[in-house]
Each structure stands twice: as structure tokens, then as C-alpha cells.
Amino acid sequence: MQNNSIFEKIINKQIPANIIHQDNKITAFKDINPQAPIHILIVPNFFIASLNDINQENKDIVSHMFYTAVNIAKQKNISQEGYRIIFNCNKNGGQEINYLHMHLLGGIKMNKLF
Incomplete structure (x- = not known):
């Protein structure tokens, strides 16, 4: 399924983006409006509208997104702090x-949300 979003265009390299990582399942790239010194978006390479649309067939993508985020955090030297x-x-x-999409934020001390 396609939705013609900006993310799909980034995945397909139809518009420029600062891609940090791409494999056959996900694409990770710098957010264009960062909320922290390190702000990376991680998206599946196939359309899923929201967390509500995770199902039996696509549930493994979330673990791959987390695995990739942890590896990027290590590469960016924010995993320890x-x-x-x-x-x-x-x-x-x-x-x-x-x-x-998943947001990976780091490089500063985060404020508590609640």
C-alpha cells in the first residue's frame, strides 16, 4: 500500500534527506525540525499508518526499528548518557x-514529561 507521504519519497530517494541508515526493512534519517541535537526518524520501508495498524503480519518491524535505534544511539555516542x-x-x-515513525532524540538531558 502506498500513501505518497514525504516519508515514502525519502525512502525512495525522490527528495533529498540526510539518511543515516537504510536497509531492506527501514530507513533512518535526520529530522528537518530537530527537537534535540540528535533527532533521527526511523520509518518502515512500507506503509503502516500508525501504531494502531501493527498486526500479526507486520509486528516484527517494530523490534527492527528499536534494534536500529539502539545501534544508531551507539554510533552517535549517546547510548551511555x-x-x-x-x-x-x-x-x-x-x-x-x-x-x-519512531523519534530517536539525544545529545541533551531530557526534561521529564510527567
Whole structure:
């Protein structure tokens, strides 16, 4: 399924992006509006609208996204000091793009959210 989002265009290299990692399952790239010194988005290479659309057939993608995020955190030297991983789900959860994506944030001390 395609949704013609900006993420799909980045995955397919139709628009330029600072891609950090790409394999046959996911693509990771720098956020264009970073909220921390290190702010990387990790997206599946196939369309999943949100966390609500994780199912039996595609559930393994989430573990691959986490595995990749941990490896990127190590490469960026933020794994020891700490980092934050965020998934937003739908409008009230803060999801702005209708395409499953993980935020990896680090490089500063994060404020507590609650």
C-alpha cells in the first residue's frame, strides 16, 4: 500500500534527506525540525499508518526499528548518557504525518514529561 507521504519519497530517494541508515526493512534519517541535537526518524520501508495498524503480519518491524535505534544511539555516542525514543499515535497523540515513525532524540538531558 502506498500513501505518497514525504516519508515514502525519502525512502525512495525522490527528495533529498540526510539518511543515516537504510536497509531492506527501514530507513533512518535526520529530522528537518530537530527537537534535540540528535533527532533521527526511523520509518518502515512500507506503509503502516500508525501504531494502531501493527498486526500479526507486520509486528516484527517494530523490534527492527528499536534494534536500529539502539545501534544508531551507539554510533552517535549517546547510548551511555541516555536518549529518548518516542512513537506518537494519531492526532491527539501528536502524530503529524500519517505514517508510522519512531523519534530517536539525544545529545541533551531530557526534561521529564510527567
